[in-house]
Amino acid sequence: MLSNSRSPDVADRPGAHSNVILAIILVSYVMIVLDISVVLTGLPKIHQQLGFSETNLAWVQSAYTLTFGGFLLLGARAGDILGRRRMFIAGIMVFTLASLAIGASPTATWMLVWRGIQGVGAAILAPSSLSLLQTNFAEGHARTRAVSYYAAAAGASATVGLVLGGVLAEWVSWRAGFYINLPVGIGLIWATRRFIAETPRHTGTFDIPGAVTSTLGMGGLVYGFIRSAHTGWADPLTLATLGTAIVLLVAFVAIEAWVRQPILPLHLFANRVRSGAYGARVLYLGAMVGFFFFTTLYLQEVVGYSPAWTGLAFIPATILHVPSAIAVPRLVKRYSPKLLLFVGMIAGIVGMAWLSRVSAHSGYWVSVALPMLLIGVSQGLTLSPLTSAGVVSVTDRDAGAASGAVNVAHQLGSSVGLSILVAVASIGAGNLTGSALTAHRITTAFDAGTVMLMLALLVVTLTIILPVSRVSAKPATASA
DSSP: OOOOOOOOOOOOOOHHHHHHHHHHHHHHHHHHHHHHHHHTTTTHHHHHTTTTTTTTGGGGHHHHHHHHHHHHHHHHHHHHHHHHEEEEEEEHHHHHHHHHHHHHHSSSSHHHHHHHHHHHHHHHHHHHHHHHHHSSOTTHHHHHHHHHHHHHHHHHHHHHEEEHHHHHHHHTTTTTTHHHHHHHHHHHHHHHHHOOOOOOOOOOOOOOOHHHHHHHHHHHHHHHHHHHHHHTTOOOHHHHHHHHHHHHHHHHHHHHHSSSSSSHHHHHHHHHHHHHHHHHHHHHHHHHHHHHHHHHHIIIIISSOHHHHHHTTTHHHHTTTTHHHHHHHHHHHSHHHHHHHHHHHHHHHHHHHTTTTTTTTOHHIIIIIIHHHHHHHHHHHHHHHHHHHHHHTTTTHHHHHHHHHHHHHHHHHHIHHHOOOOOOOTOOOOOOOOOHHHHHHHHHHHHHHHHHHHHHHHIIIIISSOOTTTOOOOTTOOOO
């Protein structure tokens, strides 16, 4: 999508064999995304059974997305050095084991610890999946098609996870959503060993200081923002945590500029399109994860839907999402990729702003379902171009690092973005309590999500949509 150039390291694959490889990659990614969303509609049940506080409930998501994002760069580097198929299988094993432990959670602490370990498994698995996609599909139409299905799988599994999680939480148990990963994980390991060849291994070392400072820095940001929702911004520990997090992230950048083999090569950001794609992805995913999280709370705690009906209520977000994402390879032949990206961003802004007007007395079809349709179109048209933009013009040697950067931006938006929305949602609550407080937090969060999407559009416009001939050596191909 971003370039018609072709990497000499990518061989053409027979159609049937390439479809099997694509299926394995897509199922692995579905499993990762499913476990982000399957827990959402079960949050009220988890809240009751394991004793989470209302503000700490966000950690059920953040413990996973935080370690996911924090260790992604190290996971991507491990794939480059040890072999991407080997790390792909290792990631599936860790992820599956952690899923079983989460399903058996006796306490909130146990669940959060294993959600963190599950995030580590996802951090090993995700960059290897995208790297295998890059190395098995030539840049051009074949890769555009594969990336579009990759994005469609993410959207479909996110909504399927919401529906499945709600149905299981109400009629079986929220724990069942994690147990289903066992047969899927075993099947993926067998299929990977059978059909996917190992990639070349590169000599190198692991950037442990970079991994530690990036993980602790992002963790500090998430903890500080979530804590602020409970203690306020004048709390000394909150301010100290955020300050320390910023220092650690600055140290991380300094380490990456100094070490010989960084987990995040800073030269990846020399390309204006890639840099814009990473920044826009952080903002976009922050808003979208906030959409799923706060809409779930609205439907169950304000409107009074059951978990099963809450999951079904998200179907409008998928009806147009999946077809839009699958249609991207055909649409880019007729329209500019930049136009698709712009239309997708605008649809998201309108949908989120519309959703921010909900109240306890709003009707579902007009106030929730219709804006969900727009948000679904937005995700379908936006995520695939942003993914392609994040790996445009990278060499095979940097494929793992670029894949890691895309996934880090994704999880950074999911974890830090959600924590920011949780913090902002408490502003102006005053003496509100009960459902009135919850309704205020939800609409405020949607307002903040709308602002995030507007900022994402600004970043995309300045770095991808507008001409970049003075920055890029290939302005015609570095489009979107």
